[in-house]
Amino acid sequence: MSLRESFRVAMSALVANRLRSALTTLGVLIGVMSVVLLVAIGQGAREEITGAIEGLGSNLLFVLPGDGDFGAAPTRSQFTLDDVDELDRELPGADRRVAGSVVGGEPVQAEGERLTTTVQGGTAGYLDVVVRSTARGQPFTESDVATGRRVVLLGAAVADQLFPGQDPIGRTITVGSIRFRVVGVMERVGGTAFGPDRDREVYLPITSAQRLFATTRIDAIFVRASSTATIDDDREIIERVLERRLEPEAFSVLSQDDIIGVVGDILQILTLVLAAIAGISLLVGGVGVSNIMLVSVSERTREIGLRKALGARTRDITRQFLLEAMVLTGIGGAIGLLLGIGLAELVALFAPIPAEVTLWSVLLALGVSVAVGLLFGVLPARRAGRLDPVEALRHD
Amino acid sequence: MTDRPVLLEAIDVSRIYRLGRDVEVPALKGVSFTVEQGDHVAIVGSSGSGKSTLLNLLGALDRPTSGEVRYDGRDVQTLSDTELAELRNRRIGFVFQSFHLLPRLSAVDNVVLPLIYRPGGRRERRQRAIAALTSVGLGDRLDHRPTELSGGQQQRVAIARAVVTEPALVLADEPTGNLDTRTGEEIMALLEQLHAERDTALVVITHEAEIAARAARAIELRDGLIVGTAEGDA
Ligand SMILES: Nc1ncnc2c1ncn2[C@@H]1O[C@H](COP(=O)(O)OP(=O)(O)OP(=O)(O)O)[C@@H](O)[C@H]1O
Numbered sequence A: 001m002s003l004r005e006s007f008r009v010a011m012s013a014l015v016a017n018r019l020r021s022a023l024t025t026l027g028v029l030i031g032v033m034s035v036v037l038l039v040a041i042g043q044g045a046r047e048e049i050t051g052a053i054e055g056l057g058s059n060l061l062f063v064l065p066g067d068g069d070f071g072a073a074p075t076r077s078q079f080t081l082d083d084v085d086e087l088d089r090e091l092p093g094a095d096r097r098v099a100g101s102v103v104g105g106e107p108v109q110a111e112g113e114r115l116t117t118t119v120q121g122g123t124a125g126y127l128d129v130v131v132r133s134t135a136r137g138q139p140f141t142e143s144d145v146a147t148g149r150r151v152v153l154l155g156a157a158v159a160d161q162l163f164p165g166q167d168p169i170g171r172t173i174t175v176g177s178i179r180f181r182v183v184g185v186m187e188r189v190g191g192t193a194f195g196p197d198r199d200r201e202v203y204l205p206i207t208s209a210q211r212l213f214a215t216t217r218i219d220a221i222f223v224r225a226s227s228t229a230t231i232d233d234d235r236e237i238i239e240r241v242l243e244r245r246l247e248p249e250a251f252s253v254l255s256q257d258d259i260i261g262v263v264g265d266i267l268q269i270l271t272l273v274l275a276a277i278a279g280i281s282l283l284v285g286g287v288g289v290s291n292i293m294l295v296s297v298s299e300r301t302r303e304i305g306l307r308k309a310l311g312a313r314t315r316d317i318t319r320q321f322l323l324e325a326m327v328l329t330g331i332g333g334a335i336g337l338l339l340g341i342g343l344a345e346l347v348a349l350f351a352p353i354p355a356e357v358t359l360w361s362v363l364l365a366l367g368v369s370v371a372v373g374l375l376f377g378v379l380p381a382r383r384a385g386r387l388d389p390v391e392a393l394r395h396d
Numbered sequence B: 001m002t003d004r005p006v007l008l009e010a011i012d013v014s015r016i017y018r019l020g021r022d023v024e025v026p027a028l029k030g031v032s033f034t035v036e037q038g039d040h041v042a043i044v045g046s047s048g049s050g051k052s053t054l055l056n057l058l059g060a061l062d063r064p065t066s067g068e069v070r071y072d073g074r075d076v077q078t079l080s081d082t083e084l085a086e087l088r089n090r091r092i093g094f095v096f097q098s099f100h101l102l103p104r105l106s107a108v109d110n111v112v113l114p115l116i117y118r119p120g121g122r123r124e125r126r127q128r129a130i131a132a133l134t135s136v137g138l139g140d141r142l143d144h145r146p147t148e149l150s151g152g153q154q155q156r157v158a159i160a161r162a163v164v165t166e167p168a169l170v171l172a173d174e175p176t177g178n179l180d181t182r183t184g185e186e187i188m189a190l191l192e193q194l195h196a197e198r199d200t201a202l203v204v205i206t207h208e209a210e211i212a213a214r215a216a217r218a219i220e221l222r223d224g225l226i227v228g229t230a231e232g233d234a
């Protein structure tokens, strides 16, 4: 019996049981759709975050509290502004920059408008180091930092909200309970789905921020090396300098690649977990196919007996039922794939979550759905093929 | 007796059904006879005497527990399942008491069924099926479903299906059992006519003496043994 003929017979059986076929397909359809959609979202998140880190430039070193193990509980920072000064003195190179930052959340207020923002305190070089710039006004000067001047730079969204349609420069706002003069507005970054919204931050000289938060510590130190080539040497110098005062476990120096590596790994695992969860629903769909095929075999026992009496070989019967299962899952897979891609695009349109449909998830979903058909079709198909023709014909 | 070539030989055939572990039902206990090309044999006997069991063995649907069923000199016992399927497809046509038509297929598609298990084009198959249906008088019922046909018509479709492959042997297990007397006579007349026209051997199980009498031989079974062979009128 030709493959084409087997296919025709399988299709006619499926069409004869339209509703049942459609419902069985639905299980696989949902499974494939969720695999494609969830992997797209996971992958999109990964691209987005890695992109954001890469945007900082490849010669940036992060000095963070703790031993750099992302699984460990956060450690209290032991850095102070003296560490920033000392690193600044000791690191070689003309165009390298060292900056410190301290972060907190505080309500800000102006003319009755009130909102909660992230407050970033930074040293004079901070904005340069993290590649941010002001749209209008001037960043802090060394003297602003040295004297703890009460000046503030507003994120674009904060400016919009506190001073809609007005020029905020020169105006006064309250951060926490202290009044600050607005000296500039930051360049708009645009929303990202992950991490803090950079446009909803305000920037203070680090000394002013320390006073606001009532601390002498700083949270992190950023070092922009003169070039990518010197980054390893710089890292060693940083470690040596800090170890004069701190335990090696109290801090860690991470390059952009380190962070992308760790964050990327975490997100990759997240994506795989999402894919696995979606895969379970695909598996359940496959079990449904198996189940329906078994029912179908037992319903059509007499038909199988007849076909055998008329000359169908075991393999003709097996192939017919296997094809039925594969057509069911294949159609479910194809429709699920299209819906998954469609939904991913839709999510990307309406939610700030970027979705990235990857070739591997598409191939995986299609391959798996056909494989599911094969896997879960084999049992019923073999059962059908093995039926004894005499017994099968007597079946009622 | 003629001396035409032998089509099939049953040599001391027995068939024991096993129920559970140690219950054995001997349905045939050593049966021997031959069917020649173009032969016409009736098998008679009371219910449970082993007629259907024998027919299944002759039809290569089943293998004997002991003894030999030889087709064209080849022992069925030595053939693989695939070879048995091919033997059934090429050499044998079945007609069942309960018709066994596939309800979702039209008359033509039911007749096409055995042809899809052998090489050939779709159009050619359909043409052969139409020819077979025409030869059983159903040329005007090609696209009817079994449920849209009378019992006699359904059995005609089944007969067309049995002969469409031009088999050497047609096996019929009480082909008139589900039909009224008149329709049954028509069906038997049709089977006998096709047998005569095409020189196809016909083995038919029947309860009716009249039908048995028209065969070349009538073999009587009782408790799995042949208790008599009557030469018929033919
Ligand atoms: N699959 C089976 N398993 C066990 N015993 C069986 C099986 N098929 C038939 N038998 C037994 O074998 C014997 C012969 O059965 P068979 O069907 O050949 O009789 P039959 O002559 O065709 O009867 P009928 O005229 O009623 O159709 C019976 O005793 C029956 O119970």
Ligand SMILES: [Mg+2]
Pocket (backbone or CB within 6 Å): B051, B052, B053, B173
């Ligand atoms: Mg019987």
